Amino acid sequence: MATIKDIANAAGVSLATVSRVINNGPKVGDATRARIKEIMKEMGYRPNANARALVTQRNPSLGVVLAELSDPFFATLAHGIESVARKKDIQVLLSSGSIQSKTEMKAIDTLMEHRCEAMVVHSKALSDDALIEYAKEIPGFILINRYIEQIANRCVWLDNYAGGCTIAKHLLALGHKKIAIISSQYQIDDPVLRTKGVEDELAAAGITIDRNAIELATPDQEGGEQAMQNLLTKGAEFTAVVAYNDAMAAGAMSMLLDHGISVPNQVSVIGFDDVILARYCRPKLTTLKYPIEMMGIKAAELALSLASNKQTDQTDETYKYTPTIVKRESVAIAGHQ
Incomplete structure (x- = not known):
């Protein structure tokens, strides 16, 4: 994997200049900034979360990827996740995947660049293999509303x-x-x-x-x-x-x-x-x-726990939820309608 030194050599600039670009710092011209970002992309460079934390001294954050931001269903999910983060005084970084593989991947990659080691992801377009790889790379990666057997203990899902x-x-x-x-x-x-x-x-x-x-x-x-x-x-x-x-x-x-x-x-x-x-x-x-709000709370707790090494990733526990019927007024007995 490319290092910050590799990026500096390829761009012909100092390590300090690359560091400023990574951390959105000042004193870098627009053209130089754009060129360094392009080289980072070409070389597959991804900023190290721990190194950036030392530079920025920012509070830990919880990344969230949802399919849509305006849908009441996802608003309820976000509310559950945010309630956990608020109690722990943790910032929530929210992004949308729009049920498109490229958009979902970009959303996750962007959160990684913002040093999110805890992440709740609602992905329907990315392949199982891609999500398994993210789970290996992100300590607190939790998949919600989807089940993948190979990372079953990272899945909070509905039957x-x-x-x-x-x-x-x-x-x-x-x-x-x-x-x-x-x-x-x-x-x-x-x-x-x-x-x-x-x-x-x-x-x-x-x-x-x-x-x-x-x-x-x-x-x-x-x-x-x-x-x-x-x-x-x-x-x-x-x-x-x-x-x-x-x-x-x-x-x-x-x-x-x-x-x-x-x-x-x-x-x-x-x-x-x-x-x-x-x-x-x-x-x-x-x-x-x-029970999406309940599931959101569980997912957030798991993500933060894994990211802080409070829970082993080798557990066999699964997090399956079952929907229950809510009887109101829109269904009647056939023949009595």
């Missing part, structure tokens, strides 16, 4: 498959047999596993979901509206709708009501996550509770 099974069991118990699914167009683990859980549980009851009754869209309210519009346009038959998340469920309910279809009197709708939106929908949304 999405079990969540799908729970939804199907609930609808079956209420007599629903014609079920539609509106899910995320991003073919990442979460929607795939939730849908598989629903389909497997229904199959065990002798029910197969009509392919015509499955729609994929963006995992937000607009996507929920569009997916429901497509289902109605195709004439799909269903008495209940399973939504990938609460935002899609809210959009779907809005579209149903726009078409004069009552929820749950004519069609039941169930979501996933139990974000604050679910409690303020009309009707209030039946959903599965995703």
Whole structure:
């Protein structure tokens, strides 16, 4: 791996000049600064966290990479992480990965450059191998909302498959047999596993979901509206709708009501996550509770513990969470709708 001396030699400058660039110090011209940064990038140089700490004397920080910053789900996750950092008087550095591999990688690399040895990462686009390598390099690297067997003790994750099974069991118990699914167009683990859980549980009851009754869209309210519009346009038959998340469920309910279809009197709708939106929908949304704030707290505690060597990395403990159903007003008994 390249050293600061290698960078200085390649750029034809002093070690002090390279050090100023690394630590965003003064007295370096823009052209020289840009050239040194380009050489650092070409040589794969990554500033040593401990060395920079001696220079900057900054407080320890906790890095966080989320998929989106505006989504209520990720805001809840961030709140859990921040509550731990606040109690420990630790700065939180937040970045977005946008479910794109290059963006996720850049976000993690940037946090490493800011000497984050404790990091909570929500990554859906990077490969398992890439994340395993980061876990080897970053002492307090914790992966949230994803499970990789090789670094199981670094993963805080939800059993999405079990969540799908729970939804199907609930609808079956209420007599629903014609079920539609509106899910995320991003073919990442979460929607795939939730849908598989629903389909497997229904199959065990002798029910197969009509392919015509499955729609994929963006995992937000607009996507929920569009997916429901497509289902109605195709004439799909269903008495209940399973939504990938609460935002899609809210959009779907809005579209149903726009078409004069009552929820749950004519069609039941169930979501996933139990974000604050679910409690303020009309009707209030039946959903599965995703304990994301609790998981964020656990992830932050683990990251900081590993980074400070208070916990061995050789533990066999796993951190799996299971979603539970929250019954409200958007689901009714089939035939009594």
